Amino acid sequence: MHAVILAGGKGVRLRPYTTALPKPLVPIGDQHAILEIVLRQLAASGFTSCTIAIGHLGHIIRAYVGNGSQWGLRVGYSSEDTPLGTMGPLLTMMDRLPEHFLVMNGDILTNLDYGDVVKQHADSGAPLTVATYARKVSIDFGVLTTEENKVVGFAEKPSMDYRVSMGVYGLTRDTLASYTPGQPLGFDELVLDLLAAQTPPNAYEFEGYWLDIGRPDDYDRANAEFSTHRGLLLKGA
Numbered sequence: 001m002h003a004v005i006l007a008g009g010k011g012v013r014l015r016p017y018t019t020a021l022p023k024p025l026v027p028i029g030d031q032h033a034i035l036e037i038v039l040r041q042l043a044a045s046g047f048t049s050c051t052i053a054i055g056h057l058g059h060i061i062r063a064y065v066g067n068g069s070q071w072g073l074r075v076g077y078s079s080e081d082t083p084l085g086t087m088g089p090l091l092t093m094m095d096r097l098p099e100h101f102l103v104m105n106g107d108i109l110t111n112l113d114y115g116d117v118v119k120q121h122a123d124s125g126a127p128l129t130v131a132t133y134a135r136k137v138s139i140d141f142g143v144l145t146t147e148e149n150k151v152v153g154f155a156e157k158p159s160m161d162y163r164v165s166m167g168v169y170g171l172t173r174d175t176l177a178s179y180t181p182g183q184p185l186g187f188d189e190l191v192l193d194l195l196a197a198q199t200p201p202n203a204y205e206f207e208g209y210w211l212d213i214g215r216p217d218d219y220d221r222a223n224a225e226f227s228t229h230r231g232l233l234l235k236g237a
Contacts, residue, residue, distance in 0.1 A: 001047045001115060002101045004052075004089075004097070004103045005106045006105050006106055007061055008054050008058065008084075008089065009083075022058070022060055022061055023107045024061065024107055028109070028222055034109065035064070038106060039068065039071045039075075041114065041233070043072045045113055045115035048074065050074070051075070052077050052078070053077075053078045053079075053089035054078070054080075055083070076096070078093045084183075085186040085187070085189075086103075087176065088184045088186075090171070090176055091180070091182070094181070100172055102117060103168075103169040103171050105168070105212075107212070108213065109209070109229075110206075110208065111229075112208060120204060121170025121171070121202065126202040127175040127199050127201065128194060129170035129202040129204050131165070131168035132166060132203045132205050133163065134163055137159065137160045138159045142156050142157065143155045166212070167212060170202075170204070175194075209232060
């Protein structure tokens with residue numbers, strides 16, 4: 001199995017940690033970078049090869065990861081000079097991608113079985129599979145429903161349950177065939193195009209551990225929790 005790790009962003013929201021380091025290389029715990037944890041997990045899930053899409057401070061990622069042999073992976077790289085969005089980098093490496101493959105952000109901590117995402121995606125026949133996670137938002141106000149200047153509904157401090165994208169996707173190469181290499185392509189644009197074509201993505205619902213390290217408080221939480229979750233994230237390590 002093959003994975004594409006998206007690691008080209010500037011990590012603006014995580015500054016000052018990302019001033020000198022690309023976000024996937026910020027340390028978690030005393031010994032590991034986020035990207036190292038991800039690569040170990042991919043190898044443990046049955047992946048044999050990986051392409052890392054790099055941009056900002058990409059030379060540091062190359063120096064750290066090398067060819068991936070220390071984790072039992074064959075790692076290659078794809079560089080972007082200008083931001084291409086979530087899916088845009090894939091268009092520049094189409095000739096290197098298998099029929100079905102994994103795409104993921106390089107800044108997440110989860111015990112999701114990446115291999116199972118690809119297997120279920122391939123079996124489903126869907127153009128795209130999105131790993132999803134349950135979230136709940138509590139609203140600290142009384143919420144009104146109005147029509148023509150009249151209150152027609154009221155809820156006191158309601159909560160809303162919804163599912164979010166985990167930043168992990170199963171993708172089929174032909175899904176991207178109609179897009180132009182070198183042009184930006186976001187995850188949102190791809191999903192809206194698939195919905196408009198009545199070829200909806202599948203959802204891979206996950207209820208385990210997931211943390212998107214996008215902001216300093218997320219990073220602090222990741223470090224605070226890592227000693228507790230190390231065995232979950234790095235089984236056998």
